[in-house]
Amino acid sequence: MSIQPNQTAEFVGRYVARPGAGRVEIEVVRLLGGMFSLVEYWQPRFPETFHPPAPTGRNGWHWLHSGQQFLIRFVGVPSERGQGSHNCHRQVDIQQVLEWRELA
Numbered sequence: 006m007s008i009q010p011n012q013t014a015e016f017v018g019r020y021v022a023r024p025g026a027g028r029v030e031i032e033v034v035r036l037l038g039g040m041f042s043l044v045e046y047w048q049p050r051f052p053e054t055f056h057p058p059a060p061t062g063r064n065g066w067h068w069l070h071s072g073q074q075f076l077i078r079f080v081g082v083p084s085e086r087g088q089g090s091h092n093c094h095r096q097v098d099i100q101q102v103l104e105w106r107e108l109a
Contacts, residue, residue: 006033010085020075022058028093029077047083048093055102078104
């Protein structure tokens with residue numbers, strides 16, 4: 006997937022509700038026939054009308070993933086790489102959430 010900074014596009018990823026700040030994980034490229042993937046972590050800014058859930062901690066704590074995980078399909082504008090915070094690669098201004106469902 007080619008990510009064009011500062012341009013509106015549709016993305017599909019996983020939202021992870023984490024203590025402090027949730028993040029969106031976007032698969033950038035698949036390697037070795039799909040066995041591995043390169044993922045970027047994005048710091049989301051949601052529209053005022055959308056409120057992601059707070060982390061419940063029901064999945065326990067792990068240094069990579071914690072809390073609930075959701076599939077998210079959205080229209081947004083990603084920043085340049087290196088402009089994220091909370092250990093994220095980018096920020097993304099989410100303009101519209103098209104699909105949202107909890108992952109098992």
